[in-house]
Amino acid sequence: MIKQKKNGELIIISGTTCAGKGSVIEKLLERNKNLSLSLSYTSRPIRAGEVDGVDYKFISHEEFEEKIKKGDFLEYAKVRYGEYFGTPKEEVKRLLSTGKDVILEIDVQGAQQIKELFPETILIFIMAPSMSEVKKRIKIRGKETKDQVLDRFITAYKEINEIPKYNYVVINDELEKAVEKVEAILLSEKCRVDRIEEISVENQEEFMHELLMDSDFTNESISNKIS
Ligand code: 5GP
Numbered sequence: 615m616i617k618q619k620k621n622g623e624l625i626i627i628s629g630t631t632c633a634g635k636g637s638v639i640e641k642l643l644e645r646n647k648n649l650s651l652s653l654s655y656t657s658r659p660i661r662a663g664e665v666d667g668v669d670y671k672f673i674s675h676e677e678f679e680e681k682i683k684k685g686d687f688l689e690y691a692k693v694r695y696g697e698y699f700g701t702p703k704e705e706v707k708r709l710l711s712t713g714k715d716v717i718l719e720i721d722v723q724g725a726q727q728i729k730e731l732f733p734e735t736i737l738i739f740i741m742a743p744s745m746s747e748v749k750k751r752i753k754i755r756g757k758e759t760k761d762q763v764l765d766r767f768i769t770a771y772k773e774i775n776e777i778p779k780y781n782y783v784v785i786n787d788e789l790e791k792a793v794e795k796v797e798a799i800l801l802s803e804k805c806r807v808d809r810i811e812e813i814s815v816e817n818q819e820e821f822m823h824e825l826l827m828d829s830d831f832t833n834e835s836i837s838n839k840i841s
Pocket residue numbers: 628629654655658689690691693699700701719720721723724725
């Protein structure tokens with residue numbers, strides 16, 4: 615009865631440092647088989663524990679700039695320490711055309727570029743419950759210098775100012791609840807009238823006739839009401 619658009623939806627998930635967006639996305643992908651995550655390219659150095667082709671496609675600065683020239687990116691930005699991050703155009707187009715909903719885990723600059731290109735994109739911002747909680751999470755991770763931590767907080771405060779450009783904000787105080795909130799957003803977005811290609815119901819005349827002829831309805835009241 616309801617024909618949905620064949621193409622999948624484009625979903626952007628951004629968030630402040632240590633908001634746990636990676637964990638939210640991981641759970642979403644586990645539980646929703648129609649969702650897929652676009653793998654970004656980056657020029658930043660690979661970190662211990664990261665895998666090329668899993669966390670990012672790691673390429674050099676020069677290779678990244680070559681790809682920019684060729685128009686290979688849907689969006690790209692210099693995110694931190696002058697390093698490039700970008701979303702591959704062809705791969706996202708391919709995934710959307712198979713009907714998959716595609717998540718882009720990108721920063722606020724990239725989100726803005728995509729929103730301008732595709733205004734129907736769903737933009738979700740994930741936040742930790744407080745900056746003190748972020749400080750706690752960074753301390754537990756304990757991998758960074760004070761300068762790096764300060765830089766993370768400067769970026770976080772800047773990103774928070776950009777929240778009005780998003781459609782939804784989700785506070786990640788408890789992972790399970792945050793995932794449920796994102797699932798609820800995606801579910802309701804699917805039901806939006808402007809995301810439905812066609813609504814068709816049975817032909818009225820034929821259906822009414824069938825109803826009148828239906829011997830399961832024997833009392834007079836139904837035919838009286840119709841005629
Ligand atoms: P990192 O992986 O270095 O911890 O953080 C990378 C930052 O860059 C995150 O804020 C992430 O959302 C963002 N990012 C990752 N991939 C892309 C991308 O393809 N485009 C843009 N604009 N940002 C990205």
